Amino acid sequence: MRYSGWQVIAKGLRGQRGWQPAWRDPAPKLAYQVIIIGAGGHGLATAYYLAKNHGITDVAVLERGWLGGGNVGRNTTIVRANYHLDGNTEFYSHSLKLWEGLEQELNYNVMMSQRGIINLAHSDGQMDFYARRGNAMRMQGDDAELLDRDRVRRAYPGLNHDNPRFPILGGLRQRRAGTARHDAVAWGFARGADRRGVDLVQNCEVTGFRIERGRVTGVETTRGFIGAGKVGMAVAGRTSQVAQMAGLRLPIESHVLQAFVTEGLKPVLPGVVTFGMGHFYISQSDKGGLVYGGDLDFYNSYAARGNLPMIEHVHEAGMALMPMLGRARMLRHWGGIMDMSMDGSPIIDRTPIDGLYLNGGWCYGGFKATPASGWCFAHLIATDRPSPHAMRLRLDRFETGHVLDEEGTGAQPNKH
Amino acid sequence: MRLETGGLIDRAAPLGFRFDGREYSGFQGDTLASALLAGGVRLMGRSFKYHRPRGVLSAGSDEPNALMEVGTGARRRPNTRATVQELYEGLEARSQNRWPSLAWDAGQVSDLLAPFLGAGFYYKTFMWPAAFWERVYEPLIRRAAGLGRLSGKRDPDACDKAFAHCDLLVIGAGPAGLMAALMAAEAGARVILADEDCRPGGRLLAEREQVDGAPGHAWAAELWDALAQMPNVTPMPRTTVTGAYDGGTFGALERVAEHMARPPEAAPRLTFWRIAARRAILAAGALERPVAFPHNDRPGVMLAGAARAYANRWAVAPGRRVAVFTNNDDGWRTARDLSAQGIEVAALIDSRAGVTPPEGPWQLMTGTHVTDTRGRLGLRAVQTRDGGGRHRWLEVDTLAVSGGWNPALHLTCHMNGRPRWNPAIHAFVPASDAVPGLDVAGAALGQFSTRGAMKSGQYRARKALEALGFEPPSIPVPNAEDTPPRLSPLWQVPRTRGRAWLDFQNDVTVKDVALAHAENFRSVEHMKRYTTLGMATDQGKSANVGALGVMADLAGREIAQIGTTTFRPPYTPIDIAALGAGADGRGFAPHRLPPSHAYGLERGAPTVEAGLWHRAAYYPREGETHWRESCDREARMVRQAVGVCDVTSLGKIDVQGTDAAAFLDRVYANTMSTLKPGRVRYGLMLRDDGFVMDDGTCARLGPEHFVVTTTTAAAGQVMAHLEFCAQCLWPQLDVALVSVTEAWAQCAIAGPKSRDLVDGLLDAPLGAFPFMACGEVSVRGVGARLFRISFSGEHAYELAVPARYGDALFRRLVDRAETLGGGPYGMEALNVLRIEKGLLTHAELHGRTTADDLGLGRMVKPGSIGHRMRERAGLSGRWREQLVGLEAVEPGARLNGGARLVAAGAAQVRQMDQGYVTSVCWSPQLDRYIALGFLRDGRNRTGEVLDIVDHMRSGAAQAQVVPLPFFDPEGGRLRA
Amino acid sequence: MRLTCPLCGDRDSREFSYLGSATLSDRPADDAPFDAWHEYVHLRDNPAGPNAELWHHVSGCSAWLHVVRDTRNHQVLSIRLAEEGA
């Protein structure tokens, strides 16, 4: 069933009767050509593009809980392409382009809203660094502009521009960046994949791999063994755990990242603002809630919840940046498990085991990667060659030293 | 309407207030909601999606409807629940999310469109034409969405944060909590007793129950007062425990002054507490749940317990003619209590057949359901359907509804605990041990009778005390109501038509849940997210369980099989000002000032940020209008005469021990053990992944005593790293480390006349003091350290004195410098001088550079940190970007930091990128712009002209690669 | 979260900073095979369960601590001074 305004009206006139299920709930088959582990944004997008770009539809996506229940449904929904290292720039650039047509592609309103992002600068050094980043973005073909103090003030009058500790000197803006509705992204890809024949199997946890003579032949699950020609892992914060079942040890640590939302408020913030010196970022959702967050909690965690020191720090940064937030109230906070890689950049690559592919290390920035990650992972699985957009997201870069360390903080995941 | 008698209000203390501009009055003890009801106001808000007229549903913090803007100007607080806002004289409240007025709200057109706006409709439309989402649809949606308005101004009232510690934290001062606290207090434990209300008693405040022969609220007040007298008890009224965190840490919000127009002198508006409790008892009571039936959302339809609370606690009649609709015995009390207060109760409607509710001056209707209601801005009539299917309309202006009670177990979910469905009481109860150290008691555990709750409080306290090692006292349980109410579940009234609300604020109806089900959004979380149920400001306190009941009905399964709801912190929303208290203005981050700061202020020197420090940028002279003028002058002054710069902010670490030298050999890429006492050496530190971490100097003061410096920004990181190396990697080495950054004030004295200046200052003549020498000296009897090091390329010194002499030293140095034609210089000139010499800062040491990139590869020796991993292919080779000097090709043209470099004539695209510019300055010495940058294979490209790519700022189009340093390549001035 | 520093006692976690896995204490010898170095610098067990890790009492006594903590629920299972060894 195609969705459209007419459908909404027609079905409305009939008391909302006649809508079809957004996806089926098939029982898993005995075997598939390709199994994707994890029905998060990346797993679902991978299945979608396997079917769409490569005509591979004998695919199952296995999800331990409910689809979209992982980080894709917990993030702060920022989409941007503002990296400065070769390898990241082209990948995220590709992703942003896919985002720009995603509603039409999926026939699902994922509410991609290009309201712009601005990274605030508070020192000359930071301005120079943003200039460098902006130039890298422009050379990649993306948009970027460096705003001076006055232009930032005009664009965001609600900030404390004259904070004595961190006066705002300017900022880097990307107008094509913005936010999207996270659940809708998962649902849109799920529906798209399902309509192309992919089986989405929920409540089906992968508990082991069957590997014969160095080649994967299927997965053990809580719903029995399922055979597969190829298996792709797209399990985000659980990457180390799942890889370990295949005997792999990865350059990844799992950390918790928290996020926050306020009660609904009339619009006060047009776009996304990041306050890097305070490790703080904020935007306002269409519903009116201010959505914001900050740094990792710093310690390894699989608990998907955090603690007060970071909660307080984030709010302190909020007050420093935007004192008018004082009487807004934080309504809910939650956390997600990040697969923090050793250089802060993702991995889309083969593994030493034939037929087993790895998609992970997304850190706190994998939501914006969703379409390109699916696109490139599908390409890798289908062709056994890396997608041209993801040539450098290799697993062996840590051994070879071709790391993609955007922050320059080295092999300490909680610093990225 | 206010009742003649009764209520916990002070009739001698009337309070005037305004709502939407109209004057009303209430009494001390009222909430905004009770006073409005007393003033005959039923319409208090509008719902989020359909802008439906709404009145109060509850009498507590679970209120979804009566949200208002309270306060004026910068004190305006949106989304304030009228049900918990205590009344004060002069309170100003305004309705929100309506235009032009609460009674006439244009937004209500969306209610007419409701048939088309079912759950998730927006995912299916607004996609055509593609460009319209940002330009048309979204702006419209954004304007319509949102609830209240922020003032847009800085909050004039301060908030605070604090720590508290206790043996036992008791959350809730109802019957269970009070008994638990009493037990623990008598046992001698340190007790904190927190309650979100301003009075103790919990549910007793709303009931006409007796405890030990006294009114329940009086019993509670007396016990509370007695507890407050005990030195080991801290009662915390108006304090909501908002979250449970690891290690027995709880967050709590104390509303110190929200019951006043403004905080009293020196008091905060709010205090956010972090309570570290060895054990805790959750006695937060229970929350009543509504029943879904058509048009159950009109002003006048409220929870039965709330209706009773308004009558009993605030002496307010919720209406003139009331009907009660219940599925449990507890609802009967509402009929009884309202009637006892002289309010007309028209009917007691019980959905259960075969029960015998109490007789009274009301019509008894059992086996009967409410199937519809009428009344545009307030309830006028309800329709009932009896067991035989006969409908009739009943004229009432208030309907008190009870669907039973849900234990307030929210805190037990905060650490991922999953509540369990208890079919005996038709409610979720907390999982045991969901939060380590937290026990649950009373109604929060499903003990719904007063005496049952008290016993439960005692029992849990006894267990907690035993675990803590206290002897639990034995205390008799007071006499109180002891029959738990019976209930038969009713989530939605069956066989009805019309919209039946589950989530009032977000306008989620039974039909929306059914639509989600039909579209296969069947897991609880999918349903919630698809319909937005439970996402409103009450976070599903009133809606969640009902929705699960509806889902269970749709799926033909038990609630237990459907899944559980989970609640995330906070229990009730927390002002950002409270969690972020103290951070407005300077408070957010440490702010360190060097010893010369006062002098800088006197000289009008602006400061720049450098790590945690703010340092003087330049010292303007009379007549100078631009920073460049001052900077150029200061740079020239150093090159020609002498300049003085405060460099205190550089990290300084004292390293001592018999193995100090061996230790430094390992942590520095280069060798330090060969350094002779009295000498200084440049040092480069790598990380173990082979990249550069930091650089600085290492001075050997004695055979076993070194002082090393770090860059300002990396001081903390390097100190932690060295401690790690000493304690974790090589604990066998005898080495001790102390950060002495703050202990020593340090000034650079640079320039051809620096020797004259220093010599004249020291108590003894300087004598031979070659480049890279160091030693102890004395300045006016004060022990000092002198280093002959230079970050400017000039003959230079750094002189360190104990920090308390820093200001005096700096002034003395400046005075003397001025007599020699010099003076102070700031960060800007310092930067110019170091760029002219090709020296590095964190613009170059940005964490991705290797020693080789910087031309320092030969320094790295085996056995040092980082030396192994730098052998990797990715860290060496000519493809890497190497440090180079750059000059603009066009004379006078400007260079910019952050510009990128491509080969002359090459396409300006990523694939052709060759490097970038890191540090730029105007060199007064060379009379042109010069820059440092990184360029692929840069050391082999001296002389090459490159195109500059800079889309961010305007500047030179081409740059030429030049050798480093730009100035005095032989270093003659340094050694002079 | 709270940690009991062997030197300072029971403290809020905000006094500490976190480095990572305690394997960072087991630095390979300078001439160890390259693989050992790669493992040391980059690879982690990253267990969902008890994890031995290094914390620094940076706003306290400056001791580095060897902490065993369950990453599923943040319960601290043991703490000792890192320099004291196993």
Ligand SMILES: Cc1cc2nc3c(=O)[nH]c(=O)nc-3n(C[C@H](O)[C@H](O)[C@H](O)COP(=O)(O)OP(=O)(O)OC[C@H]3O[C@@H](n4cnc5c(N)ncnc54)[C@H](O)[C@@H]3O)c2cc1C
């Ligand atoms: C608070 C927060 C804020 C964030 N903000 C942003 C942001 O603003 N912008 C941005 O770009 N990114 C952001 N991110 C990061 C982003 O959400 C993630 O990087 C991204 O969602 C990860 O990919 P995914 O969607 O596939 O992961 P997930 O949605 O986590 O999917 C992984 C799935 O694998 C399943 N799974 C795991 N183990 C198994 C198993 N053994 N068997 C079967 N299934 C399994 C999980 O249940 C899960 O559903 C944020 C993350 C968080 C937590």
Ligand SMILES: [Zn+2]
């Ligand atoms: Zn300590």
